[in-house]
Amino acid sequence: MAAAALKGPLSGSDYLNNKSTEGNQAVRRRVFVQTETGCVLGIELDGSENVHTVKKKLQLSLHVPTEETSLMCGDTVLKNDLSTVRNHSPLLLTRNCLHRSSSTPCLSPSAKDLYQKDQSCPIEVIGCSSHFPVTKQLVNDIVEAMKIGIDPIPVRGGLGGAYFFRGINGENVAIIKPTDEEPFAPNNPKGFVGKALGQPGLKHSVRVGETGFREVAAYLLDYDGFANVPLTALVKVTHPIFNINNDAVNGNNGHQQREQINKIASFQQFIPHDCDASDHGTSSFPVSAVHRIGILDIRILNIDRHAGNLLVRKLDDGGVNRFNRVDLVPIDHGLCLPESLEDPYFEWIHWPQASIPFSEDELQYIANLDPFHDSEMLRVELPMIHEACLRVLVLCTIFLKEAASFGLCLAQVGDMMSREFQGHAEEPSKLELICIEARSLLQISDMTVNYSSENEDEFQFDLEYETLNGDLSRISEDTVSFQKNPCEKYGNISMNYLSKLAETGETKSKSRINATSLGNKISNEQLPMSSSFVTLADMNEEEWLAFLENFQNLLHPAFENYKLGKVGQRLTQSLNSSAKAGDLALKLPFADVLFIVNYGLMRMVLRLNILCIYLYHY
Numbered sequence: 001m002a003a004a005a006l007k008g009p010l011s012g013s014d015y016l017n018n019k020s021t022e023g024n025q026a027v028r029r030r031v032f033v034q035t036e037t038g039c040v041l042g043i044e045l046d047g048s049e050n051v052h053t054v055k056k057k058l059q060l061s062l063h064v065p066t067e068e069t070s071l072m073c074g075d076t077v078l079k080n081d082l083s084t085v086r087n088h089s090p091l092l093l094t095r096n097c098l099h100r101s102s103s104t105p106c107l108s109p110s111a112k113d114l115y116q117k118d119q120s121c122p123i124e125v126i127g128c129s130s131h132f133p134v135t136k137q138l139v140n141d142i143v144e145a146m147k148i149g150i151d152p153i154p155v156r157g158g159l160g161g162a163y164f165f166r167g168i169n170g171e172n173v174a175i176i177k178p179t180d181e182e183p184f185a186p187n188n189p190k191g192f193v194g195k196a197l198g199q200p201g202l203k204h205s206v207r208v209g210e211t212g213f214r215e216v217a218a219y220l221l222d223y224d225g226f227a228n229v230p231l232t233a234l235v236k237v238t239h240p241i242f243n244i245n246n247d248a249v250n251g252n253n254g255h256q257q258r259e260q261i262n263k264i265a266s267f268q269q270f271i272p273h274d275c276d277a278s279d280h281g282t283s284s285f286p287v288s289a290v291h292r293i294g295i296l297d298i299r300i301l302n303i304d305r306h307a308g309n310l311l312v313r314k315l316d317d318g319g320v321n322r323f324n325r326v327d328l329v330p331i332d333h334g335l336c337l338p339e340s341l342e343d344p345y346f347e348w349i350h351w352p353q354a355s356i357p358f359s360e361d362e363l364q365y366i367a368n369l370d371p372f373h374d375s376e377m378l379r380v381e382l383p384m385i386h387e388a389c390l391r392v393l394v395l396c397t398i399f400l401k402e403a404a405s406f407g408l409c410l411a412q413v414g415d416m417m418s419r420e421f422q423g424h425a426e427e428p429s430k431l432e433l434i435c436i437e438a439r440s441l442l443q444i445s446d447m448t449v450n451y452s453s454e455n456e457d458e459f460q461f462d463l464e465y466e467t468l469n470g471d472l473s474r475i476s477e478d479t480v481s482f483q484k485n486p487c488e489k490y491g492n493i494s495m496n497y498l499s500k501l502a503e504t505g506e507t508k509s510k511s512r513i514n515a516t517s518l519g520n521k522i523s524n525e526q527l528p529m530s531s532s533f534v535t536l537a538d539m540n541e542e543e544w545l546a547f548l549e550n551f552q553n554l555l556h557p558a559f560e561n562y563k564l565g566k567v568g569q570r571l572t573q574s575l576n577s578s579a580k581a582g583d584l585a586l587k588l589p590f591a592d593v594l595f596i597v598n599y600g601l602m603r604m605v606l607r608l609n610i611l612c613i614y615l616y617h618y
């Protein structure tokens with residue numbers, strides 16, 4: 001299987017070994033249980049602990065009702081046994097069925113809730129064993145500063161609650177963002193409230209309270225600091241500066257209780273910088289920095305790479321910096337790895353750097369990426385991560401690997417992943433169309449298996465298929481050709497079907513039906529489908545691997561088609577608009593000439609621009 005081949009010799013073995021070592025430590029572990037309102041209790045688990053005893057402790061310490069609640073670790077609802085829960089796992093105590101309703105009013109913690117008996121170190125690092133020592137050093141600096149009264153400062157910008165924590169000289173050391181202060185979360189300090197943790201958030205495919213672990217995932221995936229993501233970890237942190245949206249806390253007794261507020265938060269090293277990319281000309285951005293950040297954004301399907309999330313550092317070269325050379329630092333990865341395919345936002349997509357071909361080093365880095373290894377690593381480091389996010393990671397990494405080996409540049413890969421607006425409607429991206437197609441092939445092969453087993457007469461299949469899909473049999477000459485593809489015939493048919501749907505404007509609704517019709521086959525509680533054309537989480541493991549194989553087979557023909565289609569489409573569109581503009585008899589031949597000259601000039605200017613940037617940087 002293509003998917004199996006992709007796994008390669010590295011596939012997860014390190015992490016499986018790692019897992020078994022963890023299994024030996026299963027006797028004594030520390031977990032962090034967060035309630036839907038954001039309160040957190042750190043609990044030591046010994047062998048005798050189970051869900052019931054943990055709930056009891058929560059009830060006693062946080063005074064939260066625990067009837068009709070479930071204890072969750074990522075996708076998994078913990079029954080009673082806790083032996084599989086790993087050390088440092090964050091767990092969520094949710095009211096049963098809460099996630100299914102977006103209209104459920106959010107809970108606010110009562111003053112009583114805020115009194116917690118867990119009074120460990122003010123900042124405790126959760127998980128991320130591999131980077132623990134460096135993070136611990138930063139934490140120690142902050143704790144020392146807090147002891148001498150140097151308090152954190154709230155960050156003014158952004159929609160969520162964020163705080164700069166400082167060192168003993170007053171310098172910023174880290175930015176801490178509590179998960180219960182994200183946009184829409186119960187304790188957001190900027191008025192964007194109304195949901196409980198675990199409900200769909202600002203973006204439908206990212207739940208409220210789950211941007212923190214995504215920030216950490218981006219850091220962990222950025223091997224060797226390739227894209228420059230600052231050190232990021234999850235922490236349990238206690239400080240009175242944090243926000244709680246509860247009047248009782250601001251009353252007479254409030255202050256004392258605020259001292260005890262524990263939160264789970266993302267913790268990111270502060271990077272001194274001069275401005276962000278929205279305040280700086282993009283032409284001085286190094287090609288390699290743009291490429292490396294782009295490569296990361298594609299792997300993690302970043303839906304929030306706006307210019308404000310790229311910090312710009314002017315390089316200090318002792319005054320020789322005639323060319324204003326700068327470095328870029330990507331931040332704010334809270335909206336990456338969505339639970340289903342989304343429309344990404346890639347600020348760099350129209351920057352000329354993105355149209356320069358990948359360098360040999362970059363191609364080598366991409367070739368070495370192993371998405372199955374990445375997924376296994378994330379499962380170990382971040383046990384709360386949803387399988388759906390990991391599938392997005394696998395899919396996008398395969399897409400990147402194949403696109404780069406085919407010879408596409410960063411801008412082209414990004415373009416194929418981005419949706420387009422046709423009038424007022426959003427159309428699926430090329431990537432999404434390929435996925436829809438790969439899922440259709442799954443359905444077709446299911447039909448083949450069922451039919452063959454019922455009739456034991458394989459020759460009948462073509463007949464049945466034609467009957468079922470009568471209108472699909474008119475295959476036009478220009479449809480993508482699936483050479484060397486075992487599913488060639490059916491691939492052509494359904495691709496043509498999709499392009500027909502697109503012509504009639506039905507794509508959105510049909511493809512959604514298509515994507516959901518296989519039903520929910522794994523137990524994960526899934527987010528509503530409202531903003532996605534394709535879900536990946538509803539396939540079982542076997543279907544997922546078969547889907548990936550189909551997906552991979554469809555990629556190269558789709559890349560060919562994209563390259564051809566792009567130029568052809570633009571030519572036709574421009575000719576049409578010129579023709580409409582005036583006197584046909586005169587203008588057709590003239591428009592042809594004019595268009596070709598214009599088009600040629602535009603391409604020359606673009607190439608010259610790219611060449612200048614290339615010469616400038618190398």
Ligand SMILES: Nc1ncnc2c1ncn2[C@@H]1O[C@H](COP(=O)(O)OP(=O)(O)OP(=O)(O)O)[C@@H](O)[C@H]1O
Pocket residue numbers: 155157158159160161162175230268269270271272273308309311331332334
């Ligand atoms: N690692 C960092 N080093 C230095 N400054 C940072 C870092 N991370 C964030 N900042 C600063 O803090 C501001 C807010 O951070 P960030 O954008 O991550 O928060 P946010 O609440 O998620 O914002 P938004 O709502 O815009 O997504 C940034 O604009 C940036 O100026």
